Amino acid sequence: MNCDGVVRSISGYIDNELEPTVKHEFEVHTADCWECKVLVEQTRNTVRIFFDCDLVDLPADARKRLHEKLRKNIGHRPSR
Numbered sequence: 001m002n003c004d005g006v007v008r009s010i011s012g013y014i015d016n017e018l019e020p021t022v023k024h025e026f027e028v029h030t031a032d033c034w035e036c037k038v039l040v041e042q043t044r045n046t047v048r049i050f051f052d053c054d055l056v057d058l059p060a061d062a063r064k065r066l067h068e069k070l071r072k073n074i075g076h077r078p079s080r
């Protein structure tokens with residue numbers, strides 16, 4: 001997996017919805033890639049802040065808003 005793959009898979013990773021093989025590749029890459037490690041941390045923090053505001057079970061609507069928020073954050077990441 002490369003950095004683009006991480007960006008594409010990150011919401012699934014945070015939600016723990018990746019295929020085991022994809023998850024493994026994701027973790028192998030982020031273990032080596034500082035930028036992606038930071039991205040995962042930032043995304044986790046975003047999710048945590050979001051959970052603190054909205055709490056407990058994420059209804060489908062909140063989930064959708066969360067993913068939009070994540071996409072927006074990731075969009076701000078300078079591409080190479």
Ligand SMILES: [Zn+2]
Nearest residue numbers: 002003033036
């Ligand atoms: Zn990377």
